[in-house]
Amino acid sequence: MIVYGTGYSPYVRKVLVSLVEKGVTYEHKPLMFHDPDQGFQACSPLGKIPAIEDDGFQLADSSAILWYLERKHPSPALVPTDPKALGRAVWFDKFGDTELFGKLIVPFVERVLKPNMKKQPTDEAAVTKALDTDLPPLFDYLEGEISGPYLAGDAFSIADISIATGFYNFHLAQARVDSSRWPKLAAYVEATLARPSFQVAMEARKG
Ligand SMILES: N[C@@H](CCC(=O)N[C@@H](CS)C(=O)NCC(=O)O)C(=O)O
Missing domain, CATH: 1.20.1050.10 (Glutathione S-transferase Yfyf (Class Pi); Chain A, domain 2)
Structure with missing residues (x-):
C-alpha cells in the first residue's frame, strides 16, 4: 500500500497510526497537498492529503481510508461493534x-x-x-x-x-x-x- 501525504498532516497521521496498529506494511510518500505527482493526483480528486493506493485501488479522505482498512484488516479492531x-x-x-x-x-x-x-x-x-x-x-x-x-x-x-x-x-x-x-x-x-x-x-x- 502507498500512503500519500506529509507526516506533518494530522489527517495523514490518522492513516499511519491505523496501519501501524493493524501491522500493515506500507510505503509512505510524504508529499504536500496539491503535489503534481500523477500517482497522487489519481488517488486524490481534490488534491488533499491523505490518499492511498492499495493494489490498484485508490482512495482519499482519512475517515474513508480508516473504514476501508478496518474492513480489509479487521484485527485489531479500531471501530467498535457495541x-x-x-x-x-x-x-x-x-x-x-x-x-x-x-x-x-x-x-x-x-x-x-x-x-x-x-x-x-x-x-x-x-x-x-x-x-x-x-x-x-x-x-x-x-x-x-x-x-x-x-x-x-x-x-x-x-x-x-x-x-x-x-x-x-x-x-x-x-x-x-x-x-x-x-x-x-x-x-x-x-x-x-x-x-x-x-x-x-x-x-x-x-x-
Ligand atoms: N476530510 C479530509 C481532509 C483532508 C485535508 O484537508 N488535508 C489537508 C492537509 S492537513 C489538505 O490537503 N489541505 C489542502 C486543501 O484543503 O486544499 C480527510 O479527512 O482526509
Whole structure:
C-alpha cells in the first residue's frame, strides 16, 4: 500500500497510526497537498492529503481510508461493534476532523508552517485567539467526556486516533493543554500520543 501525504498532516497521521496498529506494511510518500505527482493526483480528486493506493485501488479522505482498512484488516479492531461505542467513535472522528482540527492547528500554522515553510510572518494574535477563546470550550467538552483511557468503549479506536492526532501539531507549536485546568484531557493526550503507533506516525514527519 502507498500512503500519500506529509507526516506533518494530522489527517495523514490518522492513516499511519491505523496501519501501524493493524501491522500493515506500507510505503509512505510524504508529499504536500496539491503535489503534481500523477500517482497522487489519481488517488486524490481534490488534491488533499491523505490518499492511498492499495493494489490498484485508490482512495482519499482519512475517515474513508480508516473504514476501508478496518474492513480489509479487521484485527485489531479500531471501530467498535457495541452500538453506543460505535456511535461515539463516529462522532469523535467527525468532531476531531471538523470542529477541533481547525482551531487546534492554528498555533502550528502560525508558528511553524508560515515562518518555516511559507516564509510568512506569524500572526500571534491569531494564536492567542485560538488558545484563549476558541479552544477552551472544546477542551472543556473533551474534559467532560473522558472517563478512562479511551473515548469510545473499552478499547483504543478511531475516536482516539482522530482526537489525539492534532495535538502533536499543537505540541510542535510549543502549545500545551493546561493540566491544572484540563487534567483529564492533558493526561489523555499524553498517554495516547505515547502509544507506539503514534510514535511511529509522529516520526514520519521527518520522511
Ligand atoms: N476530510 C479530509 C481532509 C483532508 C485535508 O484537508 N488535508 C489537508 C492537509 S492537513 C489538505 O490537503 N489541505 C489542502 C486543501 O484543503 O486544499 C480527510 O479527512 O482526509
